[in-house]
Amino acid sequence: MAFTGNSNSGKTTLIEKLTLLLKDKKVSIIKHDPKDKAKLDKEGKDSARFYKAGANVAILGATQTYLRFHESLKIESIINNFKPCDYVFIEGLKELPFQRICIARDMLDSRFFDYIQAIAIDETIDKNEIPHDIEILNLNNPQEILKWIDKNIKDYQ
8 A cells, every 4th residue: 555645744654653553464664765865764764663663664765775775676676575464555656556545734735636546634624625536534543544445455466
């Protein structure tokens, strides 16, 4: 399951909450870092938060990948390294064909509509601005989002 949204929309926080809900499952997370600016395992940063929540973590950058390689790996190769796994969450990489939830808080960005099946919003977003074919989820209810994921997630072969 992939997650998309603007910077500071709550993607990392939601993925962290979902991972904590799945503490009895094997969760792996791939974070897209297109500008190669991620700081691996620095306290409070995404990778450290994901790891502390119990997930295996890979950061896919433009010129490097943490599972640290001196090249950018293909997403399929990274996913295969995580097998066996119950859940793989991907933060970013909106152009890849995975089931996808957009996270929106304070601002609704219609650029994501073509890539998503659901949108997780809070009270700052007007539901009437969201196309009818996109399912609306409550950003403040990770259990509801996990239920949607379980219903819509696809196995990756």
